Amino acid sequence: LILIGGHPSAAAIPFLFASFVVHIGYNAFLLSSYRVADLSHAYPLARGSAPLLATLGGVMLAGDQVSLLSMVGITIVCGGIVLISMQFNVRELGWSGIGWPLATGLMISSYTVIDGMGVRTSGNALGYIGWLFLIDGVPFMLWCVLRERRVGVRRLVNVWKVGLLGGFMSMAAYGLVIFAMSFAAIGPVAALRETGVILAAVIGAFVLHEPFGGRRIMLAVIVVAGSALLYLGR
Secondary structure (H helix, E strand, C coil): CHHHHCCCCHHHHHHHHHHHHHHHHHHHHHHHHHHHCCHHHHHHHHHHHHHHHHHHHHHHHCCCCCCHHHHHHHHHHHHHHHHHCCCCCHHHHHHHHHHHHHHHHHHHHHHHHHHHHHHHHHCCHHHHHHHHHHHHHHHHHHHHHHHHCHHHHHHHHHHHHHHHHHHHHHHHHHHHHHHHHCCCCHHHHHHHHCCHHHHHHHHHHHCCCCCCHHHHHHHHHHHHHHHHHHHHCC
């Protein structure tokens, strides 16, 4: 991407480094979330809360205009995402099991707004995306290898094909999100991004043979309805 897109404008550099710093917080909070709560609890709460916060950030900081219909759609999508794979008792989970995922959601919304503003400032979407992945990805990879040392290197050798595929798909997915935010409001883009939780649940049902059930089907339909409102309210 850097070779194709070149460099973003100098005005985008502060956004790149701000996004890098927030991504550090995101990784730290995500790990803390998984220490105190199960993946099925922490992940949807973090992902479901992020679009609402990103919408507020986009309106207040980036000057986005979001229609009432789109706002209703975002709220429906977020609620459906949180509920589609989340069944917990607050007392059993504890406030830390709720607080850390919500803090993770705050980090997700923060870097989303930063990158949305950054790519608009850059005047070069491909260049911004490429440099962001370089600045954010390489240090994190080195940290993981150094943290695990020999064990990490052995794991890398054993799973490098799967890791490379997963990394490429992750970069492509968020790269498309950043590109979309270069010309569309941040909040609706962030909400549509998180509808991938539905696809994950479907894959879990058909590939991993996890239970889907009537409740999840109903919530999936609700999320699709919220997405339709986003389209109508654009």
